[in-house]
Amino acid sequence: MKQLHLQFWATTLFFTASVLHAQQIDTIAxxxxxTVSTGISNATLNSNAIEDTALNIPAIExxxxxxxxxxxxxxxxxxxxxxxxxxxxxxxxxEMYAEVSELEVDKNYVFDLPTDTLKARLKLLNExxxxxISYNSSLESVIKSFLTRKRDLMQRMLTTSQFYFPLFEQExxxxxxxxxxKFLSIVESALNPKARSRVGATGLWQFxxxxxxxxxxxxxxxxxxxxxxxxxxxxxxxxxxxLHDIFDDWDLALAAYNSGPGNVNKAIRRSGGYKNYWNxxxxxxxxxxxxxxxxxxxxxxxxxxxxHGLKRIKVERPYFETDTIHVKELITFDQISKLVDISVxxxxxxxxAYKLNIIPKMKDKKYALRLPIKHIGQFVNNEEAIYAFAxxxxxxxxxxxxxxxxxxxxxxxxxxxxxxxxxIAERYGVGVSQIKNWxxxxxxxxxxxxxxxxxxxxxxxxxASVKKTAKPKPKAQLPKDPSKVHxxxxxxxxxxxxxxxxGITIENLREWNGISGRxxxxxxxxxxxxxxx
Numbered sequence: 001m002k003q004l005h006l007q008f009w010a011t012t013l014f015f016t017a018s019v020l021h022a023q024q025i026d027t028i029a030x031x032x033x034x035t036v037s038t039g040i041s042n043a044t045l046n047s048n049a050i051e052d053t054a055l056n057i058p059a060i061e062x063x064x065x066x067x068x069x070x071x072x073x074x075x076x077x078x079x080x081x082x083x084x085x086x087x088x089x090x091x092x093x094x095e096m097y098a099e100v101s102e103l104e105v106d107k108n109y110v111f112d113l114p115t116d117t118l119k120a121r122l123k124l125l126n127e128x129x130x131x132x133i134s135y136n137s138s139l140e141s142v143i144k145s146f147l148t149r150k151r152d153l154m155q156r157m158l159t160t161s162q163f164y165f166p167l168f169e170q171e172x173x174x175x176x177x178x179x180x181x182k183f184l185s186i187v188e189s190a191l192n193p194k195a196r197s198r199v200g201a202t203g204l205w206q207f208x209x210x211x212x213x214x215x216x217x218x219x220x221x222x223x224x225x226x227x228x229x230x231x232x233x234x235x236x237x238x239x240x241x242x243l244h245d246i247f248d249d250w251d252l253a254l255a256a257y258n259s260g261p262g263n264v265n266k267a268i269r270r271s272g273g274y275k276n277y278w279n280x281x282x283x284x285x286x287x288x289x290x291x292x293x294x295x296x297x298x299x300x301x302x303x304x305x306x307x308h309g310l311k312r313i314k315v316e317r318p319y320f321e322t323d324t325i326h327v328k329e330l331i332t333f334d335q336i337s338k339l340v341d342i343s344v345x346x347x348x349x350x351x352x353a354y355k356l357n358i359i360p361k362m363k364d365k366k367y368a369l370r371l372p373i374k375h376i377g378q379f380v381n382n383e384e385a386i387y388a389f390a391x392x393x394x395x396x397x398x399x400x401x402x403x404x405x406x407x408x409x410x411x412x413x414x415x416x417x418x419x420x421x422x423x424i425a426e427r428y429g430v431g432v433s434q435i436k437n438w439x440x441x442x443x444x445x446x447x448x449x450x451x452x453x454x455x456x457x458x459x460x461x462x463x464a465s466v467k468k469t470a471k472p473k474p475k476a477q478l479p480k481d482p483s484k485v486h487x488x489x490x491x492x493x494x495x496x497x498x499x500x501x502x503g504i505t506i507e508n509l510r511e512w513n514g515i516s517g518r519x520x521x522x523x524x525x526x527x528x529x530x531x532x533x
Contacts, residue, residue, distance in 0.1 A: 092153055092190035097197060099150060100187055100287065100294045111144040113308075118143070125303055129180050131250050133296055136278060142293040143300055147308055153190070154301050158312035160191045161302075164204070168233050175237035178250060183298045184236075184257075187291065193227045193352035196440030200451070202226040205236035209453070215239055221438065221455050222360040223367065228353035251277035251292055259288040322350060323376045324368040329387040330394065333357035339386050340378045342371065355437050415450040417514050429457035447507045449516045479531055488524040501528055 119135040126133040146154055168182040188206040189195035196202045203226035215235035217225040225231045243253035246261055256264045267283035274280050281289050333347045350370040359367050421432045421444050438453050478485055486497055494506045512527045
């Protein structure tokens, strides 16, 4: 633990020195502003300048200043490599989510890792951490699974983690939470701040709406602080600290973080009072049964990456050289992009909490914009002009931006047979794109029983009036081909049935057969395709 602290402070000191250097350069440029033409200085700004489609901020013309800015430019080019890496890894969440939720913990995987070697390494790892890391065949299976089936994912996490881990370590240390908890973010989200699970858990630390609100994470139609790296890490540290206070065991705290403390208490009772994670694992929900092993396997792989031929691309600087500024007026990413010459994609990576690429203005609430040091000076020196331009452009838009909606106005809508996004949007007076943004939907596909968060803009007809006009939907005919039909047997469940037919998921079975619950009766016939013949 001491070694990790030293590494963190060394990294922090390096980063701080880099930022101070950049800030000194920025200060020099600011002092020169009176003698160097900036194009939109407040003193010379007039109404004609605001009418331009973009405000141009020419580069500093003084040769000596260009020389002083050269190091900063090189640093900025280096930061662009981080952007490419983070964009490339955004899709890994679905892969990790499926792996953990369906992990076959007790399956044997072939990999050149002698059991005696693994035992010795786990013993050394156990001495460094407050987690209970001891050898068992299930953990060996998960480690070998990750080293074979998920090798590429782990390789990419080794690089991306260098961007986030220094930030995580600082927040975890503030709340006296073991620094190794940083590996949990890989299991939770594959380090994607925009990650959203099928049940609505969001962000790097996968907070549900209610839990996030309990720990101070604001969610509205514009902002979701569950996707903010710093705010969400602080909330995760507080929540994990509370769970550890309850169970006095970090393994059980992790299990409770995933499935809730109630499920962990049930597992303890059903196991006969055992409190070691491995003794209660079989009594936990299926997803949680693979959750802690996945966390421990990730910790092992990061510790012994080189021994297994995994090479991290080492970076000189673990985080963007950035700074933040409190935004005083409503402004969009598109406008910021034009005014300070930064791509929208870069703004999205640095400011993942803004759901609609809009920074809102709210009374008694301050919202921050994070920018690379290179662009902070441009924004600060021309702040009033930028707001004036943004306001004039927004006022000229015929269709107003979506009004800010409080999280208290939210309803939860359950998708029914025959529903589609356009129909639901019309019912509540909202747009299809808004429903997709509110729920992190990547496509227009819905499944029966799916829950959607909606912030309605018009009253909805009563259930009674809807029932009067509703007509029963005829039941779809079963395919004639018997290979496309499954007859339910005693003990069958949607999960066991989906496992019998490769490529078919539980969601497919629900959608094709109009199933909303889990109860199946022996003799029921289920369609195994989206077909009618």
